[in-house]
Amino acid sequence: MFRFPKFRLAAGSTLLLAAVGALIAVSSSSCDKDELIDLLVEVRMAPGGMDYSPSSTYTINGTAVSFSTLRFYMHDPGVSDGTTTMSTDAYVLAAPSSAPVMVGQVFNDDYDYFTFNLGIDSVTNHADPSTYVSSSVLAPQTPNMHWSWSSGYIFLRIDGMFDADGDGTPESPFETHLGTDNFYTPIMVSGNVEDDGDHLHVELVFDPIKLFDGFAFASDPSDPMTVTTHTMDNMPLAMTMRGNLSSAFSLE
Numbered sequence: 730m731f732r733f734p735k736f737r738l739a740a741g742s743t744l745l746l747a748a749v750g751a752l753i754a755v756s757s758s759s760c761d762k763d764e765l766i767d768l769l770v771e772v773r774m775a776p777g778g779m780d781y782s783p784s785s786t787y788t789i790n791g792t793a794v795s796f797s798t799l800r801f802y803m804h805d806p807g808v809s810d811g812t813t814t815m816s817t818d819a820y821v822l823a824a825p826s827s828a829p830v831m832v833g834q835v836f837n838d839d840y841d842y843f844t845f846n847l848g849i850d851s852v853t854n855h856a857d858p859s860t861y862v863s864s865s866v867l868a869p870q871t872p873n874m875h876w877s878w879s880s881g882y883i884f885l886r887i888d889g890m891f892d893a894d895g896d897g898t899p900e901s902p903f904e905t906h907l908g909t910d911n912f913y914t915p916i917m918v919s920g921n922v923e924d925d926g927d928h929l930h931v932e933l934v935f936d937p938i939k940l941f942d943g944f945a946f947a948s949d950p951s952d953p954m955t956v957t958t959h960t961m962d963n964m965p966l967a968m969t970m971r972g973n974l975s976s977a978f979s980l981e
Contacts, residue, residue: 798872803821842920888904
């Protein structure tokens with residue numbers, strides 16, 4: 730039984746296992762498309778398209794901000810031709826200092842999309858982080874990426890400061906923490922994913938500023954709840970950011 734890497738068939742696909750076998754058998758001698766190749770995932774944080782630095786100031790809807798924490802979980806990273814997806818069931822914790830991660834293997838081919846789920850699947854989301862070895866991305870993290878057994882992991886964490894008094898210098902803290910099972914979100918990012926000679930190399934770019942599209946960042950600077958969400962305590966902001974997730978990712 731074929732288990733790894735696994736095929737995910739998009740809704741409406743009529744691809745049969747027999748057809749898969751036939752396609753695999755017809756391989757190109759130059760591309761070795763019937764062979765497996767490592768999938769390497771690299772993430773770059775780029776607020777407003779600029780390189781990230783904790784000491785830099787950025788602008789969100791006319792308000793100066795800085796970011797002290799930018800982290801998010803990816804589950805099941807893979808590649809797709811738009812019809813068939815090959816995914817790896819890996820977990821990745823993306824952060825500014827993250828090294829490229831070899832997430833698994835896929836068939837050596839050209840793909841049009843990089844796919845993943847933002848967050849942690851519901852079963853793993855309610856596991857005990859202390860049961861994982863310290864090197865695991867699912868183990869306890871600093872800064873913290875877990876709430877409790879009932880709420881589970883923090884899928885996406887953005888901490889920073891914003892300019893509440895209008896002097897151009899961020900001085901008031903804000904926190905954006907998305908999580909809970911309902912926020913486990915599939916993402917498909919278009920871009921050409923090709924063999925670079927040793928592996929398929931995906932360079933994913935995350936722009937956190939795009940998560941705030943449609944949100945007046947300093948609409949009421951006296952109320953921190955207008956710019957802070959831990960999901961359940963400010964669901965409107967959490968839902969706005971979830972709706973903007975797809976637009977925050979691109980491929981280099």
